[in-house]
Amino acid sequence: MKWRGRRGSTNVEDRRGMGGKGLAVGGGLGGLIIVLIVTLLGGNPGDLIGGMGETEQSVPYEETEKEKENAQFVSVVLADTEDVWTDIFREQGLTYKEPQLVLYTGSVQSACGAAGSSVGPFYCPGDQKLYIDLSFYQELQDKFDAPGDFAMAYVIAHEVGHHVQTLLGKTEEIHALRSKLSETEYNKYQVRFELQADYYAGVWANHAQDMNVLEKGDLEEALNAASGVGDDTLQKKSQGYVVPESFTHGTSEQRKRWFYKGFQNGTIKGGDTFKVKEL
Ligand SMILES: [Zn+2]
Secondary structure, three states, X not given: OOOOOOOOOOOEEEEOXXXXXXXXXXXXXXXXXXXXXEEOOOOOHHHHOEOOOOOOOOOOOOOOHHHHHHHHHHHHHHHHHHHXXXXXXXXXXXXXXXXXXXXXXXXXXXXXXXXXXXXXXXXXXXXXXXXXXXXXXXXHHHOOOOOOHHHHHHHHHHHHHHHHHHHOOHHXXXXXXXXXXXHHHHHHHHHHHHHHHHHHHHHHHHHHHHOOOOOOOHHHHHHHHHHHOOHHHHHHHHHOOOOHHHOOOOOHHHHHHHHHHHHHHOOOOOOOOOOOOOO
C-alpha cells in the first residue's frame, strides 16, 4: 500500500507503555455498560475480557523504529477509512462519526472491560474506539500466515466495519438478541455480523483502489488475511478439528468471499449478510 508521506489520522490515542490504566468506565454512558465487544478473531470474547480491574501498571516502553513505522501506517489507514466512510455516509444523507484508535501494549481498559493483547484487535461499541496492540502485526504474519501491509490494513478496516455497524444501529440490534437466543442460535447471527464487517472492509478497499493507493499484491494480502482468521482455520490449528456450531466469525472461505464482495461492490448496498439465505 502506498502510505508513506500521506495524511495520518488525528484520532489516534497512544496509550503504549501505560499498562491497563484507563478511563472511567460506564459513567459517561449514564451507568449503562455495553459489555459487547467485537473482536477480529474467534472464540468467546467473554472469556478473554476481564472485569474493571484496579491493576494499573506502567510498563517502561520505548518505541522501536519498526513500531514507529507501524504506528504511522495504521494512522494513515485510519485516515483513509475516515475519508471513505464520510463520503459514503454523506451520500446516504448520514453523518459519519470518526472512531478513535487506541494503541496499547500488553493490556488496556475499555468501556467494554479490560483486555489483554491476546484478544487481538477489537472494537468497543461502548466507547466507539478501536484497540490494537501493534505486536499483532507480527502475529498476523507468523501465527496467521498473513504477511504484508494490506493484511494489517484489512484488520483496521474490519474493526472500522464494526464501527459502521454501530453507527447504523446494527450492533445494538444484534446485541439485543443475545439474551433471547441460545448460544448456538446467537452464534449464527454473530457470524453474519462479522461477515458484514468483512464486507465493509472490502468496501473500503474498493475506495482505496480508486484513491490509487493499492499496490500489486495488496488485494491478495487482504484476502489471505481474511482467510487466515476464519473460524475453521483457527479451530483446526488450535484443536485439530472444527465445531461449526461454535463459529462466530465465519469460515475462511466465507470471510474471503464477503470481503471480496464488498471490494467489488464498493457500496453498503449488497452487504446485507442478514438477508441472504446461504452465507
Ligand atoms: Zn469482527
